Amino acid sequence: MANAVAIPASHEESEVITKPVGNHAAGNSRTCDTTGLPVCLTAQLFIRLNAVLGVVALLAGGIAALLIALTRWPAVHLLDPVWYYRLTTFHGLNMLIFWILFMEVGILYFASTTLLNSRLFSKGMAWASFVMMVAGAVLVDVTILGGKADVMMTSYVPLKAHSNFYLGIILVAVGTLIGVANFFGTLYIAKRDKTYAGSVPLVVFGATAAAIIAVVTLLHGALVMIPTWLWSMDILKEVDAGWYRLVWWGLGHQSQQVNVCAMVSVWYFLATLTTGAKPLNQAVCRGAFVLYILFINLASAHHLLVDPGVGASWKIWNTSYAMYLAVLASMIHGFTVPASVETAMRKKGHNRGLFGWLAAAPWKNPGFSAFFLSLLIFGFIGGITGVTLGTQQINILAHNTLRIPGHFHSTVVGGTSLAFMGLAYYVVPLIFKREYYARGLARVQPYLFAVGIVLMSLGMSFAGSYGVPRRHWDIEFTGAQFAPGFGSGAHVMLGLMGVGAVIAFVGLLTFILLTVAAVFFGKKIENRAMTPW
């Protein structure tokens, strides 16, 4: 194929409709030389800024990840306890909050402008959002590294951090909320100015689902973080430990569903860019996103399945009824995304046998391999472990053991982060207009990262099945009153986790070095299409 990406220049569905016109100010947009899509230059600036900050957070969190993994590997046991707990806190916030939120705000700007042929609603709001998020993230990181917030990402009260820690989180949350509002504003002006005809594209629909859940999530965040911030300054006398957990998980778990929605949107996006895939049935795909919006909040209850303060009927109710409708949504996307790729590949003539289409897929394109590996890891490891852990009785075996991080590293790292990496292999050439160097290395990178994360997740999960606690410096219990100790099986699994973590870190570093080299020193792409992967 001569074109870098497999999108037909004018596509069959919109031909019948008169082509809508964008609402860009003169000189504030360009047409992508590769995809033919319109790009708002204001949005482009903020997509770039958010992506850069996201990668900075990824690097910071990644270095911490390597160090804490090498501490949990008993044969290495690298850090002292102070720095182990400090960097565990640092890792959680930089990876789960900063890296992902910066990327997601960028994705929202992209989806609402380029895919709807609209300008960004407000440049001022975009600056406000960006500045608040950066200020908040820096404040949090400085407070943690200064030793004033060794409280883990969850900061369960009455464990108290310096008030700047909570303030930083509030700033990041409000900044994100302003970014989300800017997205909704853009949806509004695009609709008002009729920059597109008919319904919004599927990727925009998915991004909207993510944005709606983000609003609910961030409101929970405000509800729990503002009183906690006041408490940390001795203005409020007490924050109830049980109440905090209930509301905090309205933030903590739901934010992961923002990630899921964003990730699934990225799957659809990359499937289209890399194989020309097209959803079989728009109503099914969109319906599945609606299920996420309606039912995902219930999964927050999983974190409280062995808590006091919430009774048996609360636990039964929240583990059964509609929770599985959110699971159903993932089951649907897990079918429709590969099915759309299969249909597209078969149309191109790859019809040999049941899986000939899969063998012929563009596995050397890191945008494709990252997306497809993300789908496999998220679905088969992340999804299955998640549903298992959400069972009341199994939760007794798993609560606060390494099985929990084993689960969420396969959803949010092997799933979301890997999908975002795949996205970067297109964002850099199309939005930063720079070519990647060392393209051979880029083709290997998703596999390296995926293998590392899978080994690490499995190592954690199995070590957790032996009872090994999460967030714990020394499972030999040296110097403790009683020394329980864990058997050789647990040690083998922690070793597997360590090896996986090292491989994943090499994959992560490869990604960052390649991306930074491309963004700052890559060959410029002007008036030509990107070199196809």
Next chain:
Amino acid sequence: MSIHAPEANWFKPPSGAERTWIGLALAWCLVLSIMMPYWHFKGKQNSTGDSYRVTPAAFAARVEQFVKTNKVAEINGVPVVEPSPGGDAYLQGQMWRWYPALKLRVNQTYRLHISSTDLQHGFSLQPMNMNFQVLPGYDHVLTITPTMKGEYSIVCNEFCGIGHHLMTGKIIVE
């Protein structure tokens, strides 16, 4: 195409393999939904969340009373306390120990009260690997019947400060 507006009449019911898959997935989700309440009543190990409000000071006083009345021995300087079969037992989580050590009789049922007098802690019984959350202000009651003799350890698996990994305890079943 996922990145372009869909055709005008995009809303249509699922068909073919997609329809079959959604049907199967939905059926499985319904099975799981029903299993949850069913197994709560049919299964033998549940977290019922049986709990009561208690101030840390009041709970500490109950623990002290329990130790004073029922102490039978001492290991590593920690009192070993044997509650009467069928009665109440108390366990206090604090930075960084589980207090006191408990001695229980096999096949007897106890109401085990667990709470914290400072931060949140995680009660993790090893090598059985049973885990419960412990919060200050909440008296978390587990109705337990030990079915195997032996010595069991309690680990803390909720981060509670720099000495978190040193926080251990003991339950002896005879």
